[in-house]
Amino acid sequence: xxxxxxxxxxxGVRRGETSVDDALDQLRDLPxxxxxxxxxxxxxxxxxxxxxxxxxxxxxxxxxxxxxERMHLRGAKxxxxxxxxxxxxxxxxxxxxxxxxxxxxxxxxPAEQSQTGDTPGPSRxxxxxxVLSAGTADIPVAEEAAVTASELGSPVERLYxxxxxxxxxxxxxxxxxxxxxxxxxxxxxxxxxxxxVGGLVRRPVIAVPTSVGYGANFGGLxxxxxxxxxxxxxxxxxxxxxxxxxxxxAHLVNSETPDHGGRT
Numbered sequence: 001x002x003x004x005x006x007x008x009x010x011x012g013v014r015r016g017e018t019s020v021d022d023a024l025d026q027l028r029d030l031p032x033x034x035x036x037x038x039x040x041x042x043x044x045x046x047x048x049x050x051x052x053x054x055x056x057x058x059x060x061x062x063x064x065x066x067x068x069e070r071m072h073l074r075g076a077k078x079x080x081x082x083x084x085x086x087x088x089x090x091x092x093x094x095x096x097x098x099x100x101x102x103x104x105x106x107x108x109x110p111a112e113q114s115q116t117g118d119t120p121g122p123s124r125x126x127x128x129x130x131v132l133s134a135g136t137a138d139i140p141v142a143e144e145a146a147v148t149a150s151e152l153g154s155p156v157e158r159l160y161x162x163x164x165x166x167x168x169x170x171x172x173x174x175x176x177x178x179x180x181x182x183x184x185x186x187x188x189x190x191x192x193x194x195x196x197v198g199g200l201v202r203r204p205v206i207a208v209p210t211s212v213g214y215g216a217n218f219g220g221l222x223x224x225x226x227x228x229x230x231x232x233x234x235x236x237x238x239x240x241x242x243x244x245x246x247x248x249x250a251h252l253v254n255s256e257t258p259d260h261g262g263r264t
Contacts, residue, residue, distance in 0.1 A: 033074075038067055042074045049255070050152055051076035053244065056083045061090045068109060069094065078109035079151055081144065081244050104143035104243070108151055127181030127254045128155045131247075132170075132197065134163030134187035137212045142186040144243030145208065145250065149184075152251040164192045177201050182250045186243065188212025191223030198232030204253050205235045208246045 012018035033040045041052045054067055064087045068078045072095065080091065082105050092098050095109045129149050133142040139160055150156045157180070162170040170177075170193075177183065177200055186208040187193040194207035207230070209223035216222060220240035227237045238245045 033070055035066060035070065037063055040067055040070050042071070042076070050248070050251075051079070054078065054080040056080055056087055061087045065090050065094055072109055072112070075111055077111040077151065078107075079148070080107045080109075081105065081148075083107045101143065101147045103140055104147040105140060106144060106147050108147070126155075128157055128179065129182045129184060129247075129250045129254055130157050130159060130176055130180035131184045132158075132162055132186065132193065133160040134185075134189065134191075134193040135212065136161050138186045138188055138210045141208060141210050141241050141243040142184070145184045145186065145247035148244050148247030149251045149254070152248065154251045154254045162193070163187065163189075164196060167196070170196070174200070182206065182253045184208060184246045184250050186210060186246070187227075188220060188223050189217060191226040194227045194235055194237075195230040195232045198230060198235040201234075203234075205232070206246045206250050206253075207235050207237045208243060209237070209240050211241055 013020060031042070033042060051071060054064060054071075056064055059067075061084075064080065064083075068080065068091060071078050078095075080087070083091070083100075088100055088107060091107050091109065092100065097110055099108045099110075100106075101108065129146075131142050131146040131149075133139050142158070142160060146156045146158055157176060159170075159173055159176055162173070177197065180201070180203055182204050183197055183201060184206045185194040185197050188210035189212065191207070191209050194205060198205045198207075207227040209220045209227055211217070211220035213220070213222065224237065224240055227235065230237075236249070238249065
């Protein structure tokens, strides 16, 4: 349950518009709801500021839709990641307002309007997140990060295909780098772009290694090791291809960091 919806429910009880019994019915499954195959954490948005997210691989279409239905019923925005074609179709049939982000491989079901008429969800912030990709092949992971951060409430800009093989493409847009509050750098092959960006800016850099690359890339392991061994300060690293984790973390940092912007 989103904080805004819970506040509206409690205000309804205070004004006498909602009975105590009705409120109890709505709060009964607030900690979690046991579906047998999943324990849906309805309390997570109150604890962390964001609802539980459905990671789709390994789940049946029926399980994905059932989890989404229970979350939606409790007023949460539904984010589903790495969604397969069958699940995409099923979610769009069940939720006509669902948005499919094809490149990011995500489906988002907006939260319903609250009793106050406002759409529950995080407020937009001033600080911007800049998502960069080294190559075009890295864009699906970069988009997963960008969509995640945007749906959580952070303004997001994108700068794609600016890898170290043509560094002038990056240096041509230093204005975007210096204006960003947090930067997410997505790179496969040798993963060097994160160190380059980390050496240019004074803001936090979240590095995402991807599995893009030839054999000695070892499915992203070489990029991961490069990023972990970065000599640039201020670079944090998430797991291989984990665009969602990077976007979520970037939003958390953006939520807590003042928007200073500009170059010093």
